[in-house]
Amino acid sequence: MTPLTSRRTAVRAGALVVAATLMVSACGGGDDGESDGQxxxxxxxxxxxxxxxxxxxxxxxxxxxxxxxxxxxxxxxxxxxxxxxxxxxxxxxxxxxxxxxxxxxxxxxxxxxxxxxxxxxxxxxxxxxxxxxxxxxxxxxxxxxxxxxxxxxxxxxxxxxxxxxLGLFYNAEALAEAGLDGPPETFGELISACSDLRDAGYDPFAITAGFLNQGWTVQNISSMLMAKYADEWNQYGPDNEPGRSATVSIKSMARAVLTGELDATTIPEVGETLRLTKEFYDECATPNWSGITTGGGFEDLLSGKAAMAYASNFYAPLLEDAGFEWATMPFPQVTEDDSALSTGEPARHGANTEGxxxxxxxxxxxxxxxxxxxxxxxxxxxxxxxxxxxxxxxxxxxxxxxxxxxxxxxxTGVWAEPLPVQSLSALVPKAKFWTPIYDGYLLGSTSLEDTLAGLREDWIQWATEQVEDGGWTDDWAQS
Incomplete structure (x- = not known):
């Protein structure tokens, strides 16, 4: 996953804010009428x-x-x-x-x-x-x-x-004020810390409307729960030929979807990923997050309103003048105490080219x-x-x-290593690209069952689009 789109005015450092746009007066093929030869x-x-x-x-x-x-x-x-x-x-x-x-x-x-x-x-x-x-x-x-x-x-x-x-940036002074000895290391500790931070007067985690915060949370959790399927689904190399990849490739993921091996309605870890994501939103997110369409997010961490926020490496320069001690951490690990489906895998995000x-x-x-x-x-x-x-x-x-x-x-560490399996939040058909597809479930207006059924259809559409774009002729791609 990619970068946030609402940024602050200082150093752009942070990872989210997507890099601006160099536009030219000549769109597409350009203007052959440049009088000065430029x-x-x-x-x-x-x-x-x-x-x-x-x-x-x-x-x-x-x-x-x-x-x-x-x-x-x-x-x-x-x-x-x-x-x-x-x-x-x-x-x-x-x-x-x-x-x-x-x-x-x-x-x-x-x-x-x-x-x-x-x-x-x-x-x-x-x-x-x-x-x-x-x-x-x-x-x-x-x-x-x-x-x-x-x-x-x-x-x-x-x-x-x-x-x-991506990383989790936090206000170390806010955590100390809430009585915490340090950043939470497990998902359960994160949920508990959010309660303590609210009692201390902070929004525990800065969250705004849109797909990014949702997609990152789903990716962080699914990177742990879905790792067990990596060997089974890893069928194609980066060149789309039979082989293996460090992260299960797009073609391998499309195959898993179209063969039914990856089905949102039957793979229990998919539903568990969404359940834990909703628990995180319910207990930690900025109140009324779905109505915050501008500002917020990292700005709330900078202002001292929020204790934690997602941010990329691009944001580090913005914190140089912060009035508090800050640090970063990976998303906390989902343990057996947090979920019966825990595999003991630590969270990973992996550096990538989505910057x-x-x-x-x-x-x-x-x-x-x-x-x-x-x-x-x-x-x-x-x-x-x-x-x-x-x-x-x-x-x-x-x-x-x-x-x-x-x-x-x-x-450094496991957090920076490649994901074992593509993020579930990346399996989005073109018509829904960048849209907050989990809103209904997170806000309680759509059941988990209906959400999973919708994801199943989205994933099939996504996989079909990949087959068409890639021109793949494998047997599984023709069904």
């Missing part, structure tokens, strides 16, 4: 670093200035998109009017974006001695064996500017396509990208690059 490109996406509607912040502005100095024939314009950026970009993709570079996490089909495989096999011109651009990346996250690096068609369609990892990743619409051609590729190459070169990483709280996607100061703790 090529203008646009990068469009959400603001992952600040709440400013006009800029992604100083680190982005510096990045663009350095690129334009390196490539004086190219102008880069930025367009910061609001929280509904996904709907905007998906509509533009379908209409053929999307700008040259767009944020990756939007509903789309493989033919709507440019496959980057051939470019990745060529040298990155901004790195002396490089023979293949793909070799510059950390191969665990973006390379031939990385599960999430390619789409269902088997193509590289995006370039990761950084990596992201700031951009792709090129297939309507981008000619000089605009060349310019867009150059920008992607520049930001993923050590000299081009490192200053931006340092200023934006990014974890580098390149091999051997240096994480921004203060992020090392999020990248």
């Amino acid at each position: 090529v203008t490109i646009t990068i469009a996406g959400p603001n992952q670093w600040t709440t400013d509607p006009d800029t992604f912040g100083p680190a982005w502005e510096d990045l663009v200035a350095r690129f334009e100095e390196e490539e004086p024939g190219i102008n880069v314009e930025t367009n910061v998109l609001p929280a509904d950026f996904g709907d905007t970009l998906s509509t533009q993709l379908a209409a053929g009017t999307a700008p040259e570079l767009i944020f990756r996490s939007v509903s789309h089909t493989a033919d709507q974006v440019v496959p980057l495989d051939d470019y990745l096999q060529e040298p990155n011109p901004y790195v002396e001695g490089n023979e293949r651009w793909i070799d510059l990346f950390n191969q665990d996250y973006f390379g031939p064996d990385a599960v999430s690096a390619r789409n269902a068609a088997g193509n590289y369609e995006f370039i990761p500017f950084n990596l992201v990892i 700031t990743s951009y792709m090129i619409p297939s309507t981008t051609t000619g000089e605009e396509l060349d310019a867009a590729i150059k920008f992607l190459q520049f930001i993923t070169s050590p000299e081009g990208g490192q200053p931006w990483l340092d200023g934006s709280g990014g974890i580098p996607s390149l091999e051997g690059a240096t994480p921004a100061p203060g992020l090392e703790p999020l990248m």
Whole structure:
């Protein structure tokens, strides 16, 4: 999972706020009528670093200035998109009017974006001695064996500017005031701590409306309960050929759904994941969370209103001026005392490429396509990208690059290891992408039974879409 979309105005560091949008006056194929011989490109996406509607912040502005100095024939314009950026970009993709570079996490089909495989096999011109651009990346996250690096068609369609990892950020002083010796280590301790924090006058955990907080909680819990199925479902490698993957691949998950091995109505761990998610929401979430559509979230932690909040590594810089002692922790472990279905697995989130990743619409051609590729190459070169990483709280996607100061703790231990199984919250059909699909159950208006039946249908639709996008012809994919 991906980044939050409501951010604060300071350093953008935090993981959620999706990286802003570099938009250009020429959408799609570009404007051949540039009178001064300049090529203008646009990068469009959400603001992952600040709440400013006009800029992604100083680190982005510096990045663009350095690129334009390196490539004086190219102008880069930025367009910061609001929280509904996904709907905007998906509509533009379908209409053929999307700008040259767009944020990756939007509903789309493989033919709507440019496959980057051939470019990745060529040298990155901004790195002396490089023979293949793909070799510059950390191969665990973006390379031939990385599960999430390619789409269902088997193509590289995006370039990761950084990596992201989610964590639980907390106010250590608030926990102490509530009589807690330290952060909760088990799910039961978390629920108990939430009660103590409310008694001390805090919202235990900052939660707002939307899919992100729900999806992260479901992922954190399902990463523990569903790990037992990894060996059984792991049938295909990252290249979609028979084999195995570090995390059960998308094709393997689609197979499990369409063969009935993964059925929300029959796998008890699915219902248990939702039950524990609802318990967390009922006992810990901000009161009336479903009505909070702007602000809140991490801002409530910064202001001292909330004691805990989800945040990515992007948020660390925002806490530099916090008036309290803060720290991070993984989601607490679900033990046998918390659930009879506990396997003893610790929670994992895993660093991934869902941070700031951009792709090129297939309507981008000619000089605009060349310019867009150059920008992607520049930001993923050590000299081009490192200053931006340092200023934006990014974890580098390149091999051997240096994480921004203060992020090392999020990248250690089991929490940073790959998920055994794809998150259940990722099995979302295109029509429901980014929608809060668990609202009914969490708010008590939909029964668990009906919610699971709805998930079953959603998962079948999702798997069918993956088969179509991938052009898979395996026997199980034809039923």
